[in-house]
Amino acid sequence: MAKQDYKELLNELDRNKLPVHIGFIMDGNGRWAKKRNRPHLYGHRAGVKALRQVVELGVELKLQYLTFYAFSTENWSRPESEVKGLLRLLKDQLKKEIPELMEQNIYAQFIGTTVGLEENYWKEVSSLVAQTHNNTGMVVNFAFNYGGRLEIIEGFKKFMTMxxxxxxxxxxxxxxxxxxxxxxxxxxxxxxxSGEKRLSNFLLWQSAYAELYITDTLWPDFDKVELIKALLDYTSRERRFGGRNE
Structure with a gap:
């Protein structure tokens, strides 16, 4: 059966109820690759295409903030070849996407820690995203070398220092x-x-009252249609933030 055209679904979307900030836990790259008898990095490369589709639709819908869980502090425990491949993929893809980010007026940044990263690598990737820091459009956060618990600890340390x-x-x-x-x-x-039902140390403090949307779709298959389905589900909900709507 042919995939539904995302523009057909757009007509059903109430744009006045769209979320301001969406976080994405991009899970399932490895399983997607395994189903095709390919290495994990093949799935990660396919996942980049999904991320690009989400950003494109975000620009089209004039969304304000997107945060992608790109690399967690726990991902260092993966095989060394996969970790090196992931870091290389992120840097190489960022180089390719900078012109498009600039054209779309997207402000990109990393959130996370530099601990464990080679100094030259961090200088290179941070200088790449810095090119976007005069842009005034949609903000795209890459949660890179990121852990929610560490963020809370580091935040408290910063407060106590100041x-x-x-x-x-x-x-x-x-x-x-x-x-x-x-x-x-x-x-x-x-x-x-990918159907997993957990936050996996992602934006723990910030997600206290976030709506959760879980899909069985593996990340490389997550496209504009899948995102609109998630948005349609979100706009149908009634948010109470612990209160009660009479």
Missing amino acids: HPEEWHKLTPEEFGNYLWTAGQPDPDLIIRT
Whole structure:
């Protein structure tokens, strides 16, 4: 059966109810590759194409913030060949995409830690995304060498370094200013592919009241149609943030 044209689904979407910030847990690259008797990196390369489709639709819908879980602090435990391949893929793909990011006025940045990364590698990739930092359009965060628990610890350390005598004044609202996502709204929607039902250390603080959307679709197969399906599901929900709508 032919895949549904995403433009047909767009007509069903209430654009006044779209999320401001969407997080993506891009899961299933390895399983996608295994089904095709190919190495994991083959799946990761295919996953880049899915990410590109999501960003393209984000621009079309005028979404404001997208955050992609690109590489976690736990991913270092994977086979060395896969880790090196992932890091190389990220850098090479970023080089290719910079002209498009500039043309679409996209502001790109990394959120995460530099611990474990080679200094020259970090300088190269950070200088690449820095080219976009005068752009004023959609913000695309790459959660790279990222861990939610580490982010919270580092945020508290930063607060205590800056305000060592004021720990008792710290509020949840103010604490967000010391996280790697400082200045950005919390995600309204977290999308996880491949059917797994967990956050996997992704935006733990920020996702306190995010809506969760789980799909069995593996990330390399996640396209514009799949994203619109997720958005249609989101716009049909009633968000209460712990309260009650009478």
